[in-house]
Amino acid sequence: MSTTPAVPGSTALAPGIAARLKRTADGLLPAIAQQYDTGEVLMLGWMDDEALHRTLTTGRCTYWSRSRQEYWVKGDTSGHVQRVTSVALDCDGDTLLVKVDQSGAACHTGDRTCFDADVLPLA
Amino acid sequence: MSTTPAVPGSTALAPGIAARLKRTADGLLPAIAQQYDTGEVLMLGWMDDEALHRTLTTGRCTYWSRSRQEYWVKGDTSGHVQRVTSVALDCDGDTLLVKVDQSGAACHTGDRTCFDADVLPLA
Numbered sequence: 001m002s003t004t005p006a007v008p009g010s011t012a013l014a015p016g017i018a019a020r021l022k023r024t025a026d027g028l029l030p031a032i033a034q035q036y037d038t039g040e041v042l043m044l045g046w047m048d049d050e051a052l053h054r055t056l057t058t059g060r061c062t063y064w065s066r067s068r069q070e071y072w073v074k075g076d077t078s079g080h081v082q083r084v085t086s087v088a089l090d091c092d093g094d095t096l097l098v099k100v101d102q103s104g105a106a107c108h109t110g111d112r113t114c115f116d117a118d119v120l121p122l123a
Numbered sequence: 124m125s126t127t128p129a130v131p132g133s134t135a136l137a138p139g140i141a142a143r144l145k146r147t148a149d150g151l152l153p154a155i156a157q158q159y160d161t162g163e164v165l166m167l168g169w170m171d172d173e174a175l176h177r178t179l180t181t182g183r184c185t186y187w188s189r190s191r192q193e194y195w196v197k198g199d200t201s202g203h204v205q206r207v208t209s210v211a212l213d214c215d216g217d218t219l220l221v222k223v224d225q226s227g228a229a230c231h232t233g234d235r236t237c238f239d240a241d242v243l244p245l246a
Contacts, residue, residue, distance in 0.1 A: 039162020
């Protein structure tokens, strides 16, 4: 288990990409996972440089768990893997959009997405 | 200009909603803006309790600007407004998905979305 995100520059992430990232104080970027064909927003996870490197090079979405302080490959426990079809960095360099092909439910509750259960009332 | 996000409980956000929010150390939640009909992910902004309250009650997306340390109503300067169609809180209570009808470009660069310009290479 890792106990802290990788220090920028300590991973094999391409330096030309790493130089464009604007990270939180914790060294992380929010990563939006979207189903590539239907457009469903599935979940939001967090990536450091190493998680992004693994996501780009393995074809499987890899996140940094802030609660467990370790890397996790989505689906390794649940079987509900996310196969990566594209990754984009936003105009500010501080957010990632990862298009994936999601197997089964993205949410640990069993819902298809993490946004299915709690729609807030508009005034 | 505000110089800090509103303290939780100091705004008119419904207490039943506020109690479910898990905020960053800065008192914020990431908010994903998605075009309600096409499914395009347009941008990611940040909301505190007050920005969420305004978003829910005015029908216009309101964010907290971390760089300017003030609230901003999307489109007030550019004319590229986001009319809110729904707001959902995720299973962990730490991310918002705001479906909107975006007028014109969502990105300050003139691109339709903030994720159009920088697609990263997959290995």
